[in-house]
Amino acid sequence: MQPLLCVAMQPLLRLIARQYVGSASDADDVVQQGVVRFLQYGGKADDGRAYLATCVRNAALDFLKGKKKYTAVDLANSEVDAGSDWLECPLELQERRSAVESAVKELPLEQREVVTLKIWGEFTFAEIGEMTGVSLNTAASRFRYAMSTLQNKLREL
């Protein structure tokens, strides 16, 4: 059943990858590498979903490592592809989608990844903490800061 999980999670995995790498095609490469790792080692994981997301996140970090020697500052400033759509919605809500997407893209990476994993991945803060190497409280705090920023930016909607 693991390939089925990969099929269903592909859009989320692509969204996770795009938090770190600039272009959509690079993100697709990262997802592919992450899925390959998952299929090699994922059988041992209790929670396939969280493990698959972690594999893709690690593949994205390795991609950045290969590109340049990255530092915490590089990661915080990691470029996002501003031109392409991350999210989808009915036609009549496109303007709002665009505003939400732009606001998310402006968040610092550490907050952006927590928002992505929590809102669209529906992972718990404990899982997110484990995936990103921070405590549950730090993950929850980053999420609150991010949502507070988004709320201020999107007040007009």
Place this chain on the structure above:
Amino acid sequence: MVDEVPVQFTEFVASFRPAGEAAALERALQRLAENSAGNPVLYTALRDSPRRALQSVGVVVPMRTRIVCHRPRPGHCDLVIPLEELSPADWTPQVFTVLRRAVSDAGFAARLLAEPRSAIEDLLGLRLPSTVDLAVWKNRAEELHVVLPEGEETTDSGETSDSELSDAELELVAGGTARAIPWLACGGRKKRSAS
């Protein structure tokens, strides 16, 4: 100190979904239905609670998405217009022609939904047996449909009845759609071996 985030705002942001999510879910659901052929446990799980069946393999279905499973019934056929571009490898040629037109032509899709029989007859230039009832569904991000494979129907008790049905009952189930219009059986999906 940051205030708690209002639930409504979180729900508002969550209402925008990762690009391609609905189509990926459609693919996963279809694959699960195909895998349920010859797997009575999976078939029953999918029939009774498709959301839970998907969850059991780790797939989370967004709350806003409703999943409807159509069981094979004698004298009835369900067709689903998919979200995604079609592959001829997955469909019988007649159904591929119908669905490809419906995906690319909104006017035809509307007619197919409203008057499936005449829409199909006009497009393919044939007459469908009047004994077969047709229903057409259109997949949307908020509602996904899947047609379960034939020959796996279970009794109300939840036990697989495939081996318990009499020959006459089997004839009735299989004869409903598959015999009258073989290319419409299983929603026009080509049969695949479970993977």
